[in-house]
Amino acid sequence: MLVPMTLHRIIISEILEQQTIDLVEKDGDRKLRIFIGIFEATSIERRVRKAPRPRPLTHDLLVNMVQSLGGELDSILIDSLENRTYFAKIRVRIGGSTVDVDARPSDAIAVAVTCQPTLPIWVEESLIEDSLDEEEDTEGSDDD
Amino acid sequence: MLVPMTLHRIIISEILEQQTIDLVEKDGDRKLRIFIGIFEATSIERRVRKAPRPRPLTHDLLVNMVQSLGGELDSILIDSLENRTYFAKIRVRIGGSTVDVDARPSDAIAVAVTCQPTLPIWVEESLIEDSLDEEEDTEGSDDD
Numbered sequence: 001m002l003v004p005m006t007l008h009r010i011i012i013s014e015i016l017e018q019q020t021i022d023l024v025e026k027d028g029d030r031k032l033r034i035f036i037g038i039f040e041a042t043s044i045e046r047r048v049r050k051a052p053r054p055r056p057l058t059h060d061l062l063v064n065m066v067q068s069l070g071g072e073l074d075s076i077l078i079d080s081l082e083n084r085t086y087f088a089k090i091r092v093r094i095g096g097s098t099v100d101v102d103a104r105p106s107d108a109i110a111v112a113v114t115c116q117p118t119l120p121i122w123v124e125e126s127l128i129e130d131s132l133d134e135e136e137d138t139e140g141s142d143d144d
Numbered sequence: 145m146l147v148p149m150t151l152h153r154i155i156i157s158e159i160l161e162q163q164t165i166d167l168v169e170k171d172g173d174r175k176l177r178i179f180i181g182i183f184e185a186t187s188i189e190r191r192v193r194k195a196p197r198p199r200p201l202t203h204d205l206l207v208n209m210v211q212s213l214g215g216e217l218d219s220i221l222i223d224s225l226e227n228r229t230y231f232a233k234i235r236v237r238i239g240g241s242t243v244d245v246d247a248r249p250s251d252a253i254a255v256a257v258t259c260q261p262t263l264p265i266w267v268e269e270s271l272i273e274d275s276l277d278e279e280e281d282t283e284g285s286d287d288d
């Protein structure tokens with residue numbers, strides 16, 4: 001089952017190589033923690049705080065590209081975990097049908113927060129439970 | 145007039161904030177030098193040396209997205225210069241028509257080298273001349 005979640009916080013560390021993104025359940029308090037690279041974390045963070053972007057950056061380009069080709073961004077899905085790596089999809093509506101494109105969760109979330117309003121974020125429920133277990137021993141899964 | 149060019153070299157410096165990309169005329173020796181950020185330079189460089197990418201990175205996602213939506217990447221164009229900043233377009237064929245999407249030259253070049261074979265790179269001739277002039281006083285234009 002897919003559970004709607006929202007971006008809860010972004011933790012950017014200058015010491016650690018991996019940055020942290022926490023998603024929280026929309027109608028509850030279960031979390032999903034994902035570790036991502038500094039470029040993706042910064043890209044998400046500057047969008048969330050609506051920092052001015054004088055030129056379209058890579059995730060803006062991705063959103064513009066979809067729109068220019070007649071597609072409409074629908075939502076993102078974080079739907080599987082393999083070898084401690086999360087996998088996501090970006091869902092696009094085009095010409096009456098729906099296309100899911102594989103992406104890293106970090107790219108999918110950056111695309112979600114580039115859109116106004118932010119795209120719905122859906123997470124497979126079994127991943128949320130896995131994540132809670134892992135958080136207890138302060139580990140998590142890697143997005144790279 | 146648009147002139148066909150190819151990627152000549154990428155100079156990555158750990159000291160400077162800006163990285164350098166040199167394009168060279170396909171049928172000549174005129175050059176165009178563009179300064180870009182480290183993320184974009186690394187993204188281009190790892191594609192050129194065909195470094196393994198275990199997961200689709202942002203520019204791979206962009207190429208996959210275009211293909212998933214039924215588009216076909218055609219070429220990239222670097223076609224204007226304003227306030228020392230170059231502007232580019234990514235040209236896509238879809239449903240019998242052609243769409244040009246605005247992009248930074250660094251994103252456009254990263255998309256070009258992600259495709260197999262590399263997409264044709266077209267540069268407006270007046271920019272090449274400008275660039276040669278500027279190179280003499282060791283300055284150049286910024287992509288950011």
